[in-house]
Amino acid sequence: MLSTRDESEIPRSHMRHHDYTYRLPTPPRILVPPPTLTTDMPELNVGGAGFDDELDTSFLKEFNLDSIVQKNTLLEWAYERRRQAQMILPWLYLGPMTAAKDRDFLSREGITMILAIRAKENSMSGAVTGREASLQVATIEAANFFNLIGNFSRATKLVNQHVAMVRKLTAANGTPQLGKVLVFCESGNEKSAAVVAAYLMETLDNFDYIKAMQVCQAQRFCVNFDDTIKNILRSHWDILLARRAVANSRTELLQSTGIANSLQEVAHDSVLIDSTRQEGGPQQAASRLQVQETFQSKPKRPIEDTMDDEDTDMGDGLDLSDELRFSNRANTPFQDS
Numbered sequence: 214m215l216s217t218r219d220e221s222e223i224p225r226s227h228m229r230h231h232d233y234t235y236r237l238p239t240p241p242r243i244l245v246p247p248p249t250l251t252t253d254m255p256e257l258n259v260g261g262a263g264f265d266d267e268l269d270t271s272f273l274k275e276f277n278l279d280s281i282v283q284k285n286t287l288l289e290w291a292y293e294r295r296r297q298a299q300m301i302l303p304w305l306y307l308g309p310m311t312a313a314k315d316r317d318f319l320s321r322e323g324i325t326m327i328l329a330i331r332a333k334e335n336s337m338s339g340a341v342t343g344r345e346a347s348l349q350v351a352t353i354e355a356a357n358f359f360n361l362i363g364n365f366s367r368a369t370k371l372v373n374q375h376v377a378m379v380r381k382l383t384a385a386n387g388t389p390q391l392g393k394v395l396v397f398c399e400s401g402n403e404k405s406a407a408v409v410a411a412y413l414m415e416t417l418d419n420f421d422y423i424k425a426m427q428v429c430q431a432q433r434f435c436v437n438f439d440d441t442i443k444n445i446l447r448s449h450w451d452i453l454l455a456r457r458a459v460a461n462s463r464t465e466l467l468q469s470t471g472i473a474n475s476l477q478e479v480a481h482d483s484v485l486i487d488s489t490r491q492e493g494g495p496q497q498a499a500s501r502l503q504v505q506e507t508f509q510s511k512p513k514r515p516i517e518d519t520m521d522d523e524d525t526d527m528g529d530g531l532d533l534s535d536e537l538r539f540s541n542r543a544n545t546p547f548q549d550s
Contacts, residue, residue: 239440240440240444242440243422243423243440243443243444243447245423245426245427245430245438245443246427247430257278257281257302257417257420257428258278258417258418258419259273259274259276259278259416259417259418260416260417260418260419260420272380272389273304273376273416276302276303278302278303281300281302281303290434290435294433294434294435295309295401295402295435296309296311296312297312297318298312298313298318298322298395298397298401299432299433300322300432301409301413301428301429301432301433302413303391303393304372304376304391304392304393304394305372305393305394305396305409305412306322306324306393306394306395306396307395307396307397307401307405307406307409307429307432307433307436308395308396308397308401308405308433309397309398309399309400309401309402310329310397310398310399310400310401312395312397312401313327313329313340313342313343313395313397314342316342316346319343319346319348319395320346322393323390323393324348324393324394324395325348325349325375325379325392325393325394326343326348326349326350326351326372326375326392326393326394326395327340327343327348327349327350327351327394327395327397328351328352328353328368328371328372328394328395328396328397328408329350329351329352329353329397329398330352330353330355330361330368330396330397330398330404330405330408331352331353331354331355331398331399332354332355332356333354333356334352334354340352349375351371351375353367353368353408355404358403358404358407358441358442358445359441359445361404361407361408361411361445362445362448362449364408365407365408365411365412365415365449366411366415368396368408368411368412369411369412369415369416372394372396372412373416375392375394376391376392376394378392379391379392380392396408396409396412401433401435401436402433402435402436402437403436403437403439403442406429406433406436406437406438406442407438407442407445407446409429410422410425410426410428410429410438410446411425411446411449413425413428413429414446414449414450414453415453421450422443422446422447422449422450425446426438426443426446
């Protein structure tokens with residue numbers, strides 16, 4: 214008879230312990246190292262992957278962004294700076310709605326455009342202040358964080374279009390100036406911060422979502438990237454990588470096609486030149502080249518086409534191939550008795 218062992222006799226290392234939870238499954242937490250006195254901030258280099266092909270924004274690469282990020286934000290930060298806007302890039306500012314209403318700040322910093330991230334239409338008065346100050350005003354409606362992911366690239370295009378337009382208009386007058394855009398929401402810490410982080414990811418070279426959130430927090434320490442925003446920015450980064458992979462593949466295909474066409478044209482010209490040198494002049498060389506291309510383009514005939522049905526003897530004689538194999542043999546097939 215089988216005996217059962219008591220659980221106390223089973224070694225604890227052999228017992229399985231499972232921790233049960235009743236919460237909904239959630240994705241893994243994304244950890245973003247906060248800015249400290251010793252943290253080395255990532256390098257900021259303007260790239261061209263996220264730019265519109267119709268816009269000339271190459272002048273942004275001329276800016277030296279090494280000294281833009283403040284590394285000692287913790288020492289300089291004060292609670293009152295939550296109500297102010299901070300410079301993220303020389304042409305991009307991030308702040309709350311109170312900063313968009315501050316005409317002295319807009320004039321002092323040379324802001325030329327304000328971009329409002331709001332939950333619904335006419336939900337902020339900062340856009341009214343911008344229109345009264347004769348600034349360009351753009352708005353993006355996002356009722357929740359998930360509505361932002363479809364507007365990240367649109368916001369990037371709005372900023373780049375304005376900066377390029379200001380540069381073009383002022384260059385025509387002989388004094389090129391840099392347009393400046395203030396991106397704001399009600400607090401300046403959530404939706405607008407996510408839009409600015411997405412802009413950094415799309416504009417800067419090799420700048421993922423972790424680096425983008427680090428730079429935003431280093432410049433504006435009160436930003437709040439919760440788990441939802443972090444996962445949204447990570448999804449947007451995956452989309453950017455896919456777009457860039459497709460663009461690189463398309464560029465490589467066009468380059469390889471162009472090289473092949475160039476080689477074919479060179480070979481065609483060389484044949485024509487050699488034929489012209491040999492005899493007859495260019496007209497005869499062209500005719501010979503045409504005949505050569507005709508013969509080259511015509512496929513070879515199959516073996517069935519080489520056999521003439523009228524010449525085939527269907528009588529008592531054997532086929533040539535059968536005659537070679539079966540002639541003078543006792544077991545020759547298909548012989549009449």
